[in-house]
Amino acid sequence: QVQLVESGGGLVQAGGSLRLSCAASERIISNYVMGWFRQAPGKEREFVAAITRSGTGIYSADSVKGRFTISRDNAENTVYLQMNSLKPEDTAVYYCAVRLRYSTYSTYSSDYDYWGQGTQVTVSS
Numbered sequence: 001q002v003q004l005v006e007s008g009g010g011l012v013q014a015g016g017s018l019r020l021s022c023a024a025s026e027r028i029i030s031n032y033v034m035g036w037f038r039q040a041p042g043k044e045r046e047f048v049a050a051i052t053r054s055g056t057g058i059y060s061a062d063s064v065k066g067r068f069t070i071s072r073d074n075a076e077n078t079v080y081l082q083m084n085s086l087k088p089e090d091t092a093v094y095y096c097a098v099r100l101r102y103s104t105y106s107t108y109s110s111d112y113d114y115w116g117q118g119t120q121v122t123v124s125s
Helices: none
Strands: 004-007 010-013 018-024 033-039 046-051 056-061 068-073 077-083 092-099 119-124
Touching: 010 056, 018 033, 018 092, 018 119, 033 068, 033 077, 046 068, 046 077, 056 068, 077 092
Parallel strands: 010 119
Antiparallel strands: 004 018, 018 077, 033 046, 033 092, 046 056, 068 077, 092 119
């Protein structure tokens, strides 16, 4: 059973930065597509960013492009989400997920197979 554990969330002022981490229980970070999603209260879960197995494919939602960066450390079996220039509308629970069945990224949460428990990010104005 794959387990993903997110950390790094918290309260930050607008314009600030946070780095989220997602640690996996198995050697999956380097072998599969990893994604970050977020869900704000009363809203559906939305795609934030994804990184392919090769690491050459990195994709971000338009709402975070230029501000958020996804990366991974294969040796640490961890994927990261560096978030800069945070805005109050970035407030949400952030989840990491792994896609096992295909090597291409997807923006649909239903295409991912395992999820972490989420970490809260709150950006104050």
